[in-house]
Amino acid sequence: MLMTDKPHVEQTEAIGEELRIALESSKVKDDDITLTSYGYDGGPAPYSKPAFVVLPTTGDEVRDILMIANRYKMPVGTIAAGVNVASLVVPPDGGILMDLRNMNKILEINTDSGYAVIEPGCNFDKLTGALRKVGFRFQMPTAPGGSTPLGNHLLKPSGSLANRHLDSILDLEVVQPDGSIIKTGSSHFEGAGSSLRYGPFPDLTGLYCCSYGTLGIVTKAAVKIYPINECSKVVLAGFDTFADAVDFIKDAIANNIPEHCIIWNWSLYQAFNLSDSENTVVEFPESFKSNPFDAPEGFPYSMVTLFLSGYEESVDANIKVSEKVAKKHNGRQLSDAEARALLPVGMKGWDKLYADYRPQVPIALYGLGRNMVWIVHNEPKDIKELEKWAVEELDKEGIRPVCYYAHPFDFGRSIFFRLFAFAEASDLELRHKIGAKFSEMYDTAMKKYNALPYRYNVGDFVRGTGGYYELLKKIKLAVDPNNILNPSINLFDDELFEGEKQ
Amino acid sequence: MRLTASIDDRDVKNMGACCTRCACCTYSGWPEFNITCPLYARGKSLGASLGGVVFLNRAINEKKIELNQNVAEFAYTCTGCGLCDRCYILSILDPAVKPSDHIRTLRADLVRKGVLPEKVKQLYERVKQASDEKATKAPDSAVQTTGIEADTVIVAECCEKNGQGQVSGSVASLLGKIGKNAAVFAEEGFCGSTLYDFGFWDYVEPQVKKNWGKMKGLKDKTFVFTDPHCQEFIVNRYREFAPDYSEVKARHFSQILAEAFGAKALESKKNGKKLKVCYHDPCYLGRGLGVYDAPREVLTALDGVELVEMERNRKSSFCCGARALGDYYPDMAAETAKERMEEFRATGADVLITACTSCKHNFQNVLPEAERGRVQDLFAFVDERV
Numbered sequence: 070m071l072m073t074d075k076p077h078v079e080q081t082e083a084i085g086e087e088l089r090i091a092l093e094s095s096k097v098k099d100d101d102i103t104l105t106s107y108g109y110d111g112g113p114a115p116y117s118k119p120a121f122v123v124l125p126t127t128g129d130e131v132r133d134i135l136m137i138a139n140r141y142k143m144p145v146g147t148i149a150a151g152v153n154v155a156s157l158v159v160p161p162d163g164g165i166l167m168d169l170r171n172m173n174k175i176l177e178i179n180t181d182s183g184y185a186v187i188e189p190g191c192n193f194d195k196l197t198g199a200l201r202k203v204g205f206r207f208q209m210p211t212a213p214g215g216s217t218p219l220g221n222h223l224l225k226p227s228g229s230l231a232n233r234h235l236d237s238i239l240d241l242e243v244v245q246p247d248g249s250i251i252k253t254g255s256s257h258f259e260g261a262g263s264s265l266r267y268g269p270f271p272d273l274t275g276l277y278c279c280s281y282g283t284l285g286i287v288t289k290a291a292v293k294i295y296p297i298n299e300c301s302k303v304v305l306a307g308f309d310t311f312a313d314a315v316d317f318i319k320d321a322i323a324n325n326i327p328e329h330c331i332i333w334n335w336s337l338y339q340a341f342n343l344s345d346s347e348n349t350v351v352e353f354p355e356s357f358k359s360n361p362f363d364a365p366e367g368f369p370y371s372m373v374t375l376f377l378s379g380y381e382e383s384v385d386a387n388i389k390v391s392e393k394v395a396k397k398h399n400g401r402q403l404s405d406a407e408a409r410a411l412l413p414v415g416m417k418g419w420d421k422l423y424a425d426y427r428p429q430v431p432i433a434l435y436g437l438g439r440n441m442v443w444i445v446h447n448e449p450k451d452i453k454e455l456e457k458w459a460v461e462e463l464d465k466e467g468i469r470p471v472c473y474y475a476h477p478f479d480f481g482r483s484i485f486f487r488l489f490a491f492a493e494a495s496d497l498e499l500r501h502k503i504g505a506k507f508s509e510m511y512d513t514a515m516k517k518y519n520a521l522p523y524r525y526n527v528g529d530f531v532r533g534t535g536g537y538y539e540l541l542k543k544i545k546l547a548v549d550p551n552n553i554l555n556p557s558i559n560l561f562d563d564e565l566f567e568g569e570k571q
Numbered sequence: 572m573r574l575t576a577s578i579d580d581r582d583v584k585n586m587g588a589c590c591t592r593c594a595c596c597t598y599s600g601w602p603e604f605n606i607t608c609p610l611y612a613r614g615k616s617l618g619a620s621l622g623g624v625v626f627l628n629r630a631i632n633e634k635k636i637e638l639n640q641n642v643a644e645f646a647y648t649c650t651g652c653g654l655c656d657r658c659y660i661l662s663i664l665d666p667a668v669k670p671s672d673h674i675r676t677l678r679a680d681l682v683r684k685g686v687l688p689e690k691v692k693q694l695y696e697r698v699k700q701a702s703d704e705k706a707t708k709a710p711d712s713a714v715q716t717t718g719i720e721a722d723t724v725i726v727a728e729c730c731e732k733n734g735q736g737q738v739s740g741s742v743a744s745l746l747g748k749i750g751k752n753a754a755v756f757a758e759e760g761f762c763g764s765t766l767y768d769f770g771f772w773d774y775v776e777p778q779v780k781k782n783w784g785k786m787k788g789l790k791d792k793t794f795v796f797t798d799p800h801c802q803e804f805i806v807n808r809y810r811e812f813a814p815d816y817s818e819v820k821a822r823h824f825s826q827i828l829a830e831a832f833g834a835k836a837l838e839s840k841k842n843g844k845k846l847k848v849c850y851h852d853p854c855y856l857g858r859g860l861g862v863y864d865a866p867r868e869v870l871t872a873l874d875g876v877e878l879v880e881m882e883r884n885r886k887s888s889f890c891c892g893a894r895a896l897g898d899y900y901p902d903m904a905a906e907t908a909k910e911r912m913e914e915f916r917a918t919g920a921d922v923l924i925t926a927c928t929s930c931k932h933n934f935q936n937v938l939p940e941a942e943r944g945r946v947q948d949l950f951a952f953v954d955e956r957v
Contacts, residue, residue, distance in 0.1 A: 198602030213593035
C-alpha cells in the first residue's frame with residue numbers, strides 16, 4: 070500500500086479486533102485522547118493521527134502486530150520511548166503507532182565481557198542506574214535520561230560522550246514484517262553470547278543502524294558497557310583558535326590522555342554561567358550577541374573540557390602531560406582553581422556528569438530557551454575551515470549568539486560539530502528563517518567542505534547516492550515489500566512499491 | 572499561573588512546544604528507577620502523562636480535538652501529585668508557570684466551558700454556593716486565641732473543615748505538652764488550594780485576598796501548618812494572587828515537633844509498644860515544600876518505633892490518589908491508594924503514618940474495616956506516645 074492510502078473504516082475495525090485478540094486490550098489504544106497525544110512527533114512534522122497506538126511488552130507481541138499490519142498493509146511507525154525532536158519517526162496517519170516503552174527490561178549485564186542486553190524501551194536512567202551498581206557505565210548522549218540507548222544509538226554510531234569508541238551496539242534481535250525473527254552478531258550462534266558484532270558473515274547489525282525503523286523492529290539488543298575507573302578529574306584548556314583546539318584534542322586523544330573531551334566556543338561555554346543551580350531561565354546578555362569571532366577579554370575563543378579517568382596516579386600524570394600538549398598547540402591549560410573561578414556552574418555540571426556517567430541535558434542548552442541545531446561530521450582538516458564558514462553564515466543572518474561544540478569520534482578520525490541557533494518556540498518566523506538557512510548550509514557543507522549530514526532528513530541526499538540507494542531499495546523490497554515500516558518519513562519512494570501493489 | 576490563562580496562551584503554548592517527550596514526568600529516582608506518576612502507572616503510555624497533556628492541549632488549540640466530556644474525565648483523573656514539576660525543560664521558560672500548570676489550565680478551560688465530571692461539578696456547585704453565602708455573612712475573626720501573646724499561629728482551618736477534628740485535638744494536646752502558647756488562625760473559608768488545583772479560578776483571587784488581608788496583620792508571628800496543601804499554596808502561590816503579599820515565617824507542625832524533641836521539650840514515653848512504621852510522604856509536603864526529614868525525625872524519636880521505608884519515598888514518593896475525581900481510568904483514587912498500600916504491606920510494617928488527612932482517609936477507604944487503624948495521622952500517633 071502507498072503511505073498516502075488510508076485504510077477503510079471497516080478494515081480499521083477488523084485490524085482493531087485482530088490486535089485485541091493478539092494483545093491484551095489495554096495494550097491497544099484507540100481512544101481520542103491517546104491517539105491525539107501521539108499525533109505529534111515532538112519535532113517539526115505536522116500532526117498525523119494514528120488509528121491505533123499499541124504498547125507491546127514482548128517480542129512475540131511485536132511479531133503478532135507486524136503480521137497483522139502486514140496482512141492488511143497498514144503502516145507502522147515505531148518508537149522506543151518517544152523522545153524525538155527531529156521527525157525521525159512520524160506517526161502514520163490512520164496507521165499503527167507501536168510504542169515499545171513497556172518493553173523496558175535489562176535482560177543481562179555481563180561485566181566479564183562488557184555488554185548489557187536490553188529491551189528497546191529501557192531508558193538511559195534505568196540502564197545507567199543499574200550499571201552503576203556494578204561499577205559499569207554506558208556511552209552517554211547529550212540527551213535526556215528518559216531517552217533510550219537503542220533509540221539513540223541506532224541513529225548514530227555512538228553516544229556523544231565517547232571519543233575512543235564507535236559502534237556501541239553489538240547485536241540485535243529484529244522482527245521482520247513477515248513475522249520472522251532474526252538475531253545478528255555473535256548471539257546468532259546458540260550459546261555464544263553477545264560479545265562480538267562481527268563474525269564470519271556480513272554485518273547485519275549495521276543494516277539496521279540508521280534505518281529508522283524502515284527495515285525491521287528491534288526487540289532486543291546487546292550494547293557495550295565499560296568499567297568505571299577509580300579516579301576521575303575534569304580540566305580545562307583554552308585556545309585562541311578553533312583550529313588549535315582541534316589539533317590539541319587529536320593529539321591528546323591519540324596519546325590516550327582524556328577519556329573524553331569537547332571543544333566549546335566562547336559563547337556556549339560562558340552560557341553555563343548564566344544558569345543557576347536550579348536551571349532557572351535566564352536571557353542572553355547583550356555581550357553574548359557581539360561579533361562571534363571576538364571572544365571577550367579573559368575568555369579564550371575555544372575551551373576544551375578534558376575528562377580524565379583511571380588510577381589516581383595515572384590521572385595526575387596525564388594532567389601534567391595535557392598541560393604540555395596544550396602548550397604545544399598554542400593553548401594553556403587552566404589550574405583547577407582558575408577553571409572553577411571562570412566557569413563555576415559548568416565545572417560543577419561536568420564534575421557531576423562524569424561522576425555519574427548519567428546523561429543530563431546541558432543546562433545552558435535548554436536553560437536558555439528552545440534551540441535549533443545544525444549537525445555534521447567532518448574530517449579534522451575540513452572541520453577547521455567549516456567552523457569559520459558556518460559561524461560566519463549564521464552571523465550574516467543576524468542570528469546571535471552563535472553557539473557550538475565539537476568533539477572527536479573514533480580517536481579523532483571524525484569530528485562531530487553541533488551548531489545552535491536560539492529561537493523561542495512561538496517565534497515561527499525566526500524558526501522558519503533558521504530552518505531555511507540550515508538547509509542551505511547543509512547543502513554547501515556537503516559540497517564545499519566534504520561534510521557528512523548527521524541525519525537522513527536534512528535533505529534529499531540518499532537519492533543521490535547511486536548504487537548505495539539502489540541496493541538499499543532492493544533490501545527494502547525484500548524485507549518489507551508492502552512498505553509498512555515507518556513509511557511516513559519518505560526514506561523510500563512510494564513508486565518503489567507500485568509493482569507490489571498490483 | 573495567571574488566573575486568566577487559557578491553554579491557548581503564548582506561555583502555555585511555548586512550554587508545550589518544548590516537550591521532548593523524555594518521560595521525566597513519569598518516573599523518579601536515580602540510580603533507582605521507579606514509575607511514580609499515578610496516571611502513568613495506570614495507563615503506561617505517553618497519553619497518560621504530563622507529556623500527553625502537553626500534546627493534548629496543543630491538539631485542542633489546533634482544533635484537532637474538542638473540550639469534551641472525555642477530555643474532562645481525563646483532566647480530573649490526574650491526582651495532582653506534582654511529580655511532573657521535576658521536568659526541567661518545561662520549567663525553564665517562566666518560573667511562575669509550573670509543568671503541572673498545564674493540567675490546571677486545561678481544567679480551568681473546562682470549568683469555563685462547563686464541561687466537568689459529575690463529582691467535580693458537584694464540588695463546583697458547593698464552592699459557588701459557599702461563596703454566595705459568605706458574601707452575605709459577616710467575616711470571622713482572624714484569630715481565635717488561646718494566648719494572645721503567642722508568637723505562633725496555627726493554621727488549622729482547612730484541616731478542620733476536611734472533617735479531621737482529631738488533628739486539631741492532637742495539635743492542641745502536643746502544644747500543651749511542649750508548653751508552647753499558640754493562637755489559631757481562622758482562614759476565611761478555605762485557603763484556596765483546591766480551587767486553584769481544580770480550575771475554579773474565578774474564586775481563587777477573592778479567597779486569597781480575604782485570607783491575606785487577615786494574615787498580613789500577623790506577619791511578625793510564625794504560621795504553623797498542619798495541612799500540606801494549605802501551606803504549599805500559601806507559601807508558594809499567594810504571591811501570584813495577592814499583590815501586597817510578602818513572605819511569611821511558615822513551618823509545618825512536624826518541624827515544630829522535631830525541634831521540640833531535639834530541645835528535649837518533648838520526650839517519648841518509655842514503655843511504648845514495639846512497632847514497625849512506614850512514613851508516607853504527602854505530595855504537597857514532600858515534593859511541594861521539601862519537608863522530608865522532620866516527620867522521620869519525629870517518628871524515630873519515639874521509643875519502640877522502628878521506621879522502615881517504602882520503595883518509593885521522599886522525592887519519589889507515590890501519591891495516595893485522593894484527588895483523582897475523573898473517570899478516564901475507573902476508580903483511579905481507590906486503585907492508586909491500593910497500589911500504595913501494597914507497597915506498604917511489602918515492607919512488613921505494622922502502621923502507615925502520614926501527615927495529610929486526605930492521604931489518611933483515602934488509604935483507609937480501601938482497607939477493610941478491621942485494618943483501617945493501620946493508617947494513622949502523624950500528630951495523633953505522636954500525641955499518644957509522648
